[in-house]
Amino acid sequence: MESGGLTVGKGLATALSAALQARFGPRFQAGEALRAQHAATTTWIAPQPPDAVVFPETTAEVAELVGLCAAAGVAMVPFGAGTSLEGQVNAPHGGVSVDLSRMDRIVAVHAEDMDAVVQPGVTRSRLNAHLRDTGLFFPLDPGADATLGGMAATRASGTTAVRYGTMRDAVLALEAVLPDGSVIRTGGRARKSAAGYDLTRLLVGSEGTLGIITELTLRLQGIPEAVLALRCSFPDTVSACETVIATLQCALPMARIELLDALTVRAVNAYSGLDLPETPLLLTEFHGSPAGVAETAETFTAIAQDHGGHGFAQATTPEERTRLWQARHDVFWAGLGLRPGAKGISTDACVPVSRLAECLRAAEAKAAELGLIAPIAGHVGDGNFHNLILIDPDSAAERKAAETYIGWLNDLAISMEGTCTGEHGVGQGKQAYLAREAGPALRAMAAIKAALDPHNIMNPGKILPAPASGAGR
Numbered sequence: 210m211e212s213g214g215l216t217v218g219k220g221l222a223t224a225l226s227a228a229l230q231a232r233f234g235p236r237f238q239a240g241e242a243l244r245a246q247h248a249a250t251t252t253w254i255a256p257q258p259p260d261a262v263v264f265p266e267t268t269a270e271v272a273e274l275v276g277l278c279a280a281a282g283v284a285m286v287p288f289g290a291g292t293s294l295e296g297q298v299n300a301p302h303g304g305v306s307v308d309l310s311r312m313d314r315i316v317a318v319h320a321e322d323m324d325a326v327v328q329p330g331v332t333r334s335r336l337n338a339h340l341r342d343t344g345l346f347f348p349l350d351p352g353a354d355a356t357l358g359g360m361a362a363t364r365a366s367g368t369t370a371v372r373y374g375t376m377r378d379a380v381l382a383l384e385a386v387l388p389d390g391s392v393i394r395t396g397g398r399a400r401k402s403a404a405g406y407d408l409t410r411l412l413v414g415s416e417g418t419l420g421i422i423t424e425l426t427l428r429l430q431g432i433p434e435a436v437l438a439l440r441c442s443f444p445d446t447v448s449a450c451e452t453v454i455a456t457l458q459c460a461l462p463m464a465r466i467e468l469l470d471a472l473t474v475r476a477v478n479a480y481s482g483l484d485l486p487e488t489p490l491l492l493t494e495f496h497g498s499p500a501g502v503a504e505t506a507e508t509f510t511a512i513a514q515d516h517g518g519h520g521f522a523q524a525t526t527p528e529e530r531t532r533l534w535q536a537r538h539d540v541f542w543a544g545l546g547l548r549p550g551a552k553g554i555s556t557d558a559c560v561p562v563s564r565l566a567e568c569l570r571a572a573e574a575k576a577a578e579l580g581l582i583a584p585i586a587g588h589v590g591d592g593n594f595h596n597l598i599l600i601d602p603d604s605a606a607e608r609k610a611a612e613t614y615i616g617w618l619n620d621l622a623i624s625m626e627g628t629c630t631g632e633h634g635v636g637q638g639k640q641a642y643l644a645r646e647a648g649p650a651l652r653a654m655a656a657i658k659a660a661l662d663p664h665n666i667m668n669p670g671k672i673l674p675a676p677a678s679g680a681g682r
């Protein structure tokens with residue numbers, strides 16, 4: 210059937226399938242297993258597979274694919290590595306998953322200007338491996354080895370955001386295919402511009418709802434001369450948060466400052482074979498010259514001690530730091546071990562750092578009130594934290610309690626002048642909370658979507674709720 214110009218239903222029309230098969234050959238696939246893989250979700254949102262998957266290899270092919278789907282009124286869902294957490298790669302209206310993993314060319318590195326041009330399927334780890342001999346690196350580290358196109362589409366950040374910012378700050382310019390099949394470039398390699406609307410930042414974080422990113426120009430950073438990681442423990446999460454606030458107010462140049470609550474530390478010890486004290490923990494990292502790093506670490510230690518910090522330990526070798534940060538990145542899988550057989554529901558929120566201690570204290574109390582196991586880890590240097598809620602997947606009561614908790618947490622963050630999501634994005638899971646957070650501004654977002662994608666074929670059902678008339682316009 211059709212709804213507002215968008216074809217909705219099972220399977221692609223014969224004519225479109227034939228056209229895609231003729232154009233892309235074996236790079237057009239409709240097998241059940243592959244379609245299921247392109248709708249896999251890690252958390253509570255049910256998978257919704259596309260009708261087919263296409264693997265374009267050039268911008269021209271993406272434009273041609275978009276043109277064919279647009280003419281047939283068929284939805285398209287951009288796909289990178291599938292690591293998003295709020296249903297961004299689901300296909301609620303079927304259609305075509307546009308897998309960009311074969312667009313994985315590092316087009317150029319301009320070491321003298323500290324930037325790189327890449328296709329969207331390049332992963333951050335591959336880019337950094339390529340940059341190793343240049344003295345430069347791409348600093349954003351969301352944990353998962355995501356594609357850079359996917360990171361841009363979801364405005365990803367991660368453990369280093371406190372120093373290096375998010376993808377909003379890292380993307381200088383991009384190339385994208387719009388829903389009508391036209392190709393645009395949003396800026397160049399200049400470090401700043403006052404020319405026209407900032408379309409780069411409009412597309413960064415749009416979750417594939419306004420177009421498909423086909424090339425990125427990224428800001429790089431110099432590899433620091435010295436790197437030092439330091440961990441310390443605290444009697445409670447409030448003390449740890451107060452340390453973070455005091456550290457930021459002193460303008461210490463932190464590269465990373467991560468919080469693990471006691472439950473998370475226990476899980477990490479078991480999963481990663483560590484012997485960390487099982488109390489709230491801060492993991493920090495400092496970048497700079499040897500003298501600067503040592504001085505910053507000394508100042509941070511004094512601040513932490515003033516707030517009950519103890520058990521300080523440094524990691525200076527790459528091997529030690531890698532083991533420590535890999536353990537941090539594995540907290541989702543580690544957390545599942547706290548309740549074997551449980552389903553993990555990951556959610557996030559972000560508040561002004563000054564409200565962080567209050568917010569986390571309330572979050573811990575609410576989880577206890579609802580009888581939930583919900584360990585916390587977070588990029589607390591920018592007020593962002595994550596809960597992993599562990600529930601029996603067969604228990605309707607526990608699922609309801611988890612949904613109650615997520616709704617309450619998002620409302621709390623918004624009431625504190627924060628946001629319902631610091632980095633997971635809106636996708637399908639946080640649409641209701643975005644409406645509460647954005648208020649009348651949601652109408653402006655909808656107007657932009659309608660102007661660029663009047664038939665609602667570009668990743669429909671994400672960020673904005675479906676129009677009243679159905680999935681189409």
